Amino acid sequence: MGKADIGPPNFREMIPEVVKKNYGDWKYHEILKPGVLRHVAESGDELYTVRAGSPRLVSVDFIRDICDVADKYCDGHLRFTSRYNIEFLTPDKEKVEPIIEAAKKLGLPVGGTGDGISNIVHTQGWVHCHSAATDSSPIVKALMDELYDYFISMKLPAKLRVSLACCINMCGAVHCSDLAIVGVHTKIPKIDHEKLGAICEIPTTIASCPTGAIRRHPDKEIKSVVVREDLCMYCGNCFTVCPAMPLADSEGDGIAIYAGGKVSNARKPPMFSRLIVPFLPNNPPRWPEVVEIIKKIVNVYAKNARRYERMGEWIERVGWETFFRLTEIPFTEQHIDDFTYARETWRTTTQFKW
Amino acid sequence: MGKADIGPPNFREMIPEVVKKNYGDWKYHEILKPGVLRHVAESGDELYTVRAGSPRLVSVDFIRDICDVADKYCDGHLRFTSRYNIEFLTPDKEKVEPIIEAAKKLGLPVGGTGDGISNIVHTQGWVHCHSAATDSSPIVKALMDELYDYFISMKLPAKLRVSLACCINMCGAVHCSDLAIVGVHTKIPKIDHEKLGAICEIPTTIASCPTGAIRRHPDKEIKSVVVREDLCMYCGNCFTVCPAMPLADSEGDGIAIYAGGKVSNARKPPMFSRLIVPFLPNNPPRWPEVVEIIKKIVNVYAKNARRYERMGEWIERVGWETFFRLTEIPFTEQHIDDFTYARETWRTTTQFKW
Amino acid sequence: MKEETPLVDELEKGPWPSYVKEIKRAAKKSKAAEDLLGVQELSFNDKVTHWKHGGIVGVTGYGGGVIGRYSDVPDKFPNVESFHTLRVNHPAGWFYNTKALRKICDVWEKHGSGLTNMHGSTGDIILLGTTTAHLQPCFNDLTEAGFDLGGSGSALRTPTACVGPARCEWTNINTLDMVQDLTMEFQDEIHRPRWPYKSKIKISGCPNDCVAAIARADLTIIGTWRDSLKIDQNGVKEYAKNGFDIKTLVVDKCPTNALEWDEKSKNLKLKPEDCVRCMHCINKMTKAIRPGDDKGATIMIGGKAPIVKGAMLSFVLVPFMKAEPPYTEIKELIRKIWDWWDENGRVRERVGELIERVGMRNFLKAVDLKPVPQMIKAPRTNPYVFF
């Protein structure tokens, strides 16, 4: 039996020497070029960081590869960022270019800093999760192949954070991203009447539905439930408590896109992302519809936003009506909130643009 | 039997000649001095308006008095404003001063225009309503006696609209006023167990409570209900459907003050007023606590707001924490929303002032 | 018996005109008004109201227009044992000739307390306090004088409109004609309550909203324009010359930064696509800036006071609609809305609350309107979407 509750290794064993020495005493930093940071300590010491993209879903051999780089140039230390990127750290300016070379040799792009697109926060999808309405890694791959240039450069008005969640559980900070890609169901649960009575607790199942769409089966002989189609908004809450009610459907499952969220408190307070495309089909392996609309939005944003203006700040300034006009995304009834706080989203002023 | 459905008289019979002639063709206006407007038509015609305050609750002799003025100076026409003020209209500049004199003789203040305090929108109170948690006319009188100077001058940063409602039904646009005075109960309904069963429908009564505070009387013999004290927020909804549950209480009834609302779309969209003083006692005939705090807020606003900045715009700019600091009004748990949309009011950012 | 009313008397003092003096004036001719003074004094002492839940009283053929009111201390104040209110529909814009006003005074002196509110907060002439027996005769005399009752109960309430074209240079619609027309069109809806709850119409000629429609009306009609506002640069220069700080007081306060100010040339430039017609620059520079020429109305829906689900502001339903007599399009829309509400609304549920309960999606379908981004401040944040 393993030891219990030892907790994670102490980070003090994990940080490189220069960090140990200047811990808490950094003075300023600059971005030397995309993916390369230079931090200067009060002591005058320097710390160079080379940031490299990662597919996140990696093999142990991949980790060994990057360990090799770290052993060679970084005294055997490296770190990961909160968006899955790999960071190689060194006090030695001379090592920066060799690290970049080594990363390139491994096929890893160097970038993800400053006013560009960093790695896409994402989740499990069809690789591991039972709940997924879409996949994750392939969409990220397809997107980053197309957005690659924004990762290795810093030419957007501001940071642009893209995130993906394969279902509306929204693992990750997807609900507060500049662009969020979310897997959605659009068909009501397919009920397995044979199994339901046996494996699910019927009252719990009924209670699980936030809209009250689930009722007992009208035929008392059948120990199961039925779903009122007009009340179901495909949240999957019933499926969480009752496996006999899967929502997954080849045609009904797909992707919704949300925009304009942010997390930082810089300038504007944190904001939620908001629905901009209610549904796009799942189209493996490269989800071309999703890739195309994301690219379009990024381009419209790049062209219209002011410097240091995040997506949501830009939209707030020009108005959502302008956003829909510029992106040519059709406005539908789905965009209008009808959930609990709906009234807070209605336009209670004559102030609007045409 | 009277004729039915004749509707109101046609306004065309009611408007003075100069208005008829220039109807829809006005070019601009200016405020010559407090209470006196000059409108100029495309035709070059002029229209002078003298605005005079009214106590709203008036006798027919009062109306005859103002009719006398209108007959003498205004060709027998006058109008009232959406805030109860009386307007004397004339194309003749020479008549302005005589009208002002005549109004003064009747004891009516001339003013209420521009950046000042106009008449207080208010309701019935103890003069006529069964629902009142406070009175209306006396408080308006007491307040306007003290705010008089702001009615006859235009020295505030912007318009300041004060409204009063004698219960939370909030007759009037009280919920969107710069300052709103609202009658509130703070004790649970006093149930008349003898009468309730006879005059109220028990299921309807129970259903009327938005918080589910009402239950059947535990003693089955007693055909009545009980109220859970911790769930009652004194909304009076039960009393509306069941007269055997009055909330009125000498000590429990009083006044709450709300601030920062507006209706116009000028600059900022319309805004709701927000709770600033949860409770002040009913203290007839002059409600000194209410008068004092209102005066204080007006003074703090007058001193701190920028020109053309309504109360709510000012507060939004400086922050509610600053408002409470400057006015020295204690911040309490009552200020924090716990109703349906409460979460929208929480401070979801690190941006705040000390 | 004349009561001592020391507390009430206190309110005769002070510079603001006194309602107590008015009650006393009426009390000279009306026993009911005299008793009312006593009721006030009693309430001042007890700090509670002395009126009971209203009973159902009215005039023949009408379901509303009267608020029944009874005293809970009839023994003490027999003259206000019943003290009902008549709501009389005001002429559009609250314009009167003195002949009409004097007629009302006479009728009310004859049939009631002689006390009125000019006006109630919905906009009616409130004839405050009479007995059940006097209601019908009073109504008869009123109609004789050319006046009719306004709304009460689960009916259309007396529609109101701002002074508009009668005096205001900013109006974009004929508010007075429109309110007159709609009031006549909907007489039945005003006088014969049958809906789930009350419904209110208010009309403002521009976004300044001088009748506070957005806050108080289920159906809000606000004048606006679709093209660009008009700037007269000579007028602008005049303001500048007179020392008006255009940059600070106008340009910097434009909510969308749609204005640009060139201090040197004293030129005020508008980016028309950025203007949201808030009125501020027009308000403050009325001699130089005016609304555009392509005028019409924004139709909004759902405003109301807090009972029971919190107050609501009206929200945009139709961003722009031409509004010419006979206002057919507006009337049709209003009827569609009422029909749907009447059919689907619960008791005491205003139309805005119903829309919230069943969702905009269903409402828009029912009234045949397409969703447009102008209806909302921002799209939904949650993923709970119906398809």
Add this chain to the structure above:
Amino acid sequence: MKEETPLVDELEKGPWPSYVKEIKRAAKKSKAAEDLLGVQELSFNDKVTHWKHGGIVGVTGYGGGVIGRYSDVPDKFPNVESFHTLRVNHPAGWFYNTKALRKICDVWEKHGSGLTNMHGSTGDIILLGTTTAHLQPCFNDLTEAGFDLGGSGSALRTPTACVGPARCEWTNINTLDMVQDLTMEFQDEIHRPRWPYKSKIKISGCPNDCVAAIARADLTIIGTWRDSLKIDQNGVKEYAKNGFDIKTLVVDKCPTNALEWDEKSKNLKLKPEDCVRCMHCINKMTKAIRPGDDKGATIMIGGKAPIVKGAMLSFVLVPFMKAEPPYTEIKELIRKIWDWWDENGRVRERVGELIERVGMRNFLKAVDLKPVPQMIKAPRTNPYVFF
């Protein structure tokens, strides 16, 4: 049997590093990884997931840290019939020495698919896919290597912190020490689920919030300062000299207009009472502007994803708290919060939702905090007030 995977293979192309290549690398050594490729291809064809609802699996003495996962096509892909995930608690700040990392690689090559997520979105090392039989031995070897499991289920999830003092000049608190300390303090809460639902702690050194705590953590700790930020005017002049447009890019973007720029003297003035510490000016002029000296933390509460009541952002609970080891005050507050939530929360109710349900009033009393205006954006609009 090696499947044909034409759709999946397509994703080996393109400039971004390919996860498919990684699965293929793992597949060379692991049958499970090989089957996973086939599962992907199948899902690409069917457009649905092929994983079933997870079962309860784990390691001795722990209630969480493992996500059970079973295939719904075990006949076709027997090597992933069970394919459980281990969540391994990362070292604070995601710093590693290669020795430690290589140890994990060895353990996972021995016991699992050889596939990992570096990292999961909560911040764990995700060891992706192994059988039930391997769980305990894998765990034993992990602890031998100095690693422990993170949280899953109705437990405290692995707390995370931004890189903070290790590299960032802006941090106001010792994020890494704090997360290490709290993680050790709350081992029991991480490993032995017993609450109504999950709870998350995230720590950012400044309001830039580089771990997205406000959006994702029930308990959010953000470094801040109480005095004034510090401006070095020489540094400012340097920026101006280099052509940086301080007026447009910094001063005009300050959310509260707390900065004044004198173009002539190149002086940047702060009105400290107006600064809300948004970080923008510091972010863009790091060589000239720095946080203040009186450092500490803002404690926020209630962030979470949308299920079931809509997403919530954390909101301010304690505007300022000193945050020095051993962080007693913070720990005590956290325990009070959890105790109250544990006692009052419904199943699957996060602490923010509970606060919403019962009201801030009751919550604040329970955790002994006074209401302050910093907790809210604005006071209530409705009149439904408890006394």
